[in-house]
Amino acid sequence: MNKPFFMHIVDRLSNEVDFFRQKRDGLGKLGLSTLQKCTAAICVLAYGTAADAIDEYLRLGETTTRSCVENFVEGIIYLFGDEYLRRPTPDDLRRLFDIGEYRGFPGMIGSIDCMHWEWENCPTAWKGQYSRGSGKPTIVLEAGQAPQVTFSVNGREYHMAYYLTDGIYTKWTNFIQSIPIPQGPKAVLFAQHQEAVRKDVERAFGVLQARFAIVKNPALFWDKVKIGKIMRACIILHNMIVEDERDGYSQFDLSDFQHGEDNGSSHVDLTYSTDIPTNIANMMGVRTRLRDRQMHEQLKGDLVEHVWRRFGGDENNQ
Secondary structure (H helix, E strand, O other), X not given: OOHHHHHHXXXXXXXXXXXXXXXXXXXXXXXXXXXXXXXXXXXXXXXXXXXXXXXXXXXOOHHHHHHHHHHHHHHHHHHHHHHHOOOXXXXXXXXXXXXXXXXOOOOEEEEOOOOOXXXXXXXXXXXXXXXXXXXXXXXXXXXXXXXXXXXXXXXXXXXXXXXXXXXXXXXXXXXXXXXXXXXXXHHHHHHHHHHHHHHHHHHHHHHHHHHOHHHOOOOOOOOHHHHXXXXXXXXXXXXXXXXXXXXXXXXXXXXXXXXXXXXXXXEEOOOOOOOOOOOHHHHXXXXXXXXXXXXXXXXXXXXXXXXXXXXXXXXXXX
């Protein structure tokens, strides 16, 4: 992150989080400055260094550095979490739909995947508790909370947005996998485009790990709540940095997706209320629609045809 952006975070923390205010001790001597505390936290997050590795540089002991990291991530979540780690609004969904349709996938809101943060030397007795034993991701979808959407693929109308995934995810209506062994030019072309777009989420994980080495190396914290807060804070900081720098590297003209009207066949009902009671009837209805294997196969087949009609005439299949 650049210096003005970092100083903005330092100012917010010093003004709104008591831990980061510079104070005097019983003898009237000034303690650690806000800049020292924030720099210590950023060094640990960005470089993945041990807590005692910055003692000589910043004059902080190991215990104090750990305290700085814990309070820093809590402060980031408290001050910026609501803005930079939230569910997409209907306007956000509309922009995502427009970009997805531009790339050949109407109704797509992005890609989904899991990233494993190693917890080395985890006690054997805890392994099943924290890894769920199977090693596969646990998928949790909220019932009745998604806005109403409508999109058309290959002449058919659908009402449930979807993610592009790899093969480990279940064949649900909102998960569209690639074709493992494609047969014929249509299947081959679809697999190429699905993989090219789906890799976005893996690239995002790569950028996150390159930017914050703490989530790339084995976790040094042993408390899973603290580990979760660190991950959330790193994602929030990543999103803030992207917003601060995106004008310099965006591959799209964002003005094309910021107008008040929908630009494609995908639409979001802005009047639809998400305040649906989470009773058993609503939950079972959502569950049934999510697990509709026939609808999943139909949507995937329509997407294969759509991609072929749009990109099949391109000799390079780009």
